[in-house]
Amino acid sequence: MATMKTKTKNVESEGSKAAKLAAENAKLRAEVERLKTDREILKKALGLFSTSD
Numbered sequence: 001m002a003t004m005k006t007k008t009k010n011v012e013s014e015g016s017k018a019a020k021l022a023a024e025n026a027k028l029r030a031e032v033e034r035l036k037t038d039r040e041i042l043k044k045a046l047g048l049f050s051t052s053d
Helices: 002-050
Strands: none
Touching: none
């Protein structure tokens, strides 16, 4: 009986860990996309300032 409860608890905690990892992964992917966009904007701004003699 105790083994069954332990197995159920482990499955729930594994599911919880997987959900947390998936959420963190999604957050990090969104941050990467934002940083890529920021980098492109900065590259374009640098180009504009470099040619405005």
